[in-house]
Amino acid sequence: MAGCSSAATFKPMAETFALDLTQRPRRLRRTPALRAMVEETVLRPADFIAPLFVVDGKPAPEEIKSMPGQFRLNIADLVKECRAIHKLGVPAVALFPKLDPKLKDDEGTQALNEETLILRAVRAVKKAVPELAIITDVALDPYTSHGHDGVLTAARDDVENDRTVGLLARMAVLQARAGVDLVAPSDMMDGRVGAIRTALDAAGYTGTGILAYSVKYNSAYYGPFRDAVGSAQAAGTRLLSKATYQMNPANRREAIREAQLDAREGADMIMVKPAGAYLDIIREVRDATDRPIAAYQVSGEYAQIHAAARLGWLDLARTRHESLLAIKRAGADMILTYFAKEMAAGLKG
Numbered sequence: 001m002a003g004c005s006s007a008a009t010f011k012p013m014a015e016t017f018a019l020d021l022t023q024r025p026r027r028l029r030r031t032p033a034l035r036a037m038v039e040e041t042v043l044r045p046a047d048f049i050a051p052l053f054v055v056d057g058k059p060a061p062e063e064i065k066s067m068p069g070q071f072r073l074n075i076a077d078l079v080k081e082c083r084a085i086h087k088l089g090v091p092a093v094a095l096f097p098k099l100d101p102k103l104k105d106d107e108g109t110q111a112l113n114e115e116t117l118i119l120r121a122v123r124a125v126k127k128a129v130p131e132l133a134i135i136t137d138v139a140l141d142p143y144t145s146h147g148h149d150g151v152l153t154a155a156r157d158d159v160e161n162d163r164t165v166g167l168l169a170r171m172a173v174l175q176a177r178a179g180v181d182l183v184a185p186s187d188m189m190d191g192r193v194g195a196i197r198t199a200l201d202a203a204g205y206t207g208t209g210i211l212a213y214s215v216k217y218n219s220a221y222y223g224p225f226r227d228a229v230g231s232a233q234a235a236g237t238r239l240l241s242k243a244t245y246q247m248n249p250a251n252r253r254e255a256i257r258e259a260q261l262d263a264r265e266g267a268d269m270i271m272v273k274p275a276g277a278y279l280d281i282i283r284e285v286r287d288a289t290d291r292p293i294a295a296y297q298v299s300g301e302y303a304q305i306h307a308a309a310r311l312g313w314l315d316l317a318r319t320r321h322e323s324l325l326a327i328k329r330a331g332a333d334m335i336l337t338y339f340a341k342e343m344a345a346g347l348k349g
């Protein structure tokens, strides 16, 4: 065989063999000191935003099965957690309510109740830790019995875009009044950023910012979150899919269009979500707008890393760090991640 004959005649190279190279990139990787000097991306506690889940009437934190280490917290425990997170140098939290199913209805009525869970939570956290920035989702999915992000048409075959936006604008004003720093419309209805900006300004909340989920894909990676807030019904609703408002994962030009529209309508920051599978989109949106970019490392990304680590197939700490580093390197100015607290603790210590 031809392969065998060449192996038989192979002679090892002389020990003095040297390539005539002037460029040797490995020179700068030789020692930890040199590697530190040329490191291009560095994670710091201020890069992170911690998403937290709040629930009413549970005496103890409930762990979310598909999100190890993440809990549904009652307001008292939420306040404690926010204090701890703030001490570690994380500048902001994003709060999500898990509503009692009995309070949900087709119209998401509870979203406009001044005493609804999320507003009580915001007031409590703001009072206890005023320096911590609070972000709240403006979307109806935690409040609707069908789990969609908007109110439905009579035929229940579509979300009524404009009527939904009207509700979102009122919801945002209530959140601003409760003291949030940034409202985060996350439903992907058309025109909501402009409507929310107008409503906030008219109510005197000119200083409340908008973090727009501008580029939110219809993603399988939201699975564990839907368990966490109990909005799983919508994913499989027979007549209506979230694909009618969330973006097709196949698209990139549309991402730029959405980001630019929201920037024009008054978004202060632009979000890309999910993050890890959309690094190209983060980079393109970064280059297409001058607004700060947030990326959301979503529940499924978190669950995936934990699951593999549990099986002993991935190293949790290293994978966690690398996943976040990649998101920042792609162009994110800040990252919403369920790893926020432990990352900040690790970077401080």
Ligand code: PBG
Binding pocket: 137, 139, 141, 149, 186, 187, 221, 222, 223, 224, 225, 226, 231, 297, 298, 299, 300
């Ligand atoms: C809904 C909302 C979702 C997430 C944040 N806000 C899920 C959805 O669209 O069903 C997902 C977050 C995550 O998966 O971590 N408005």
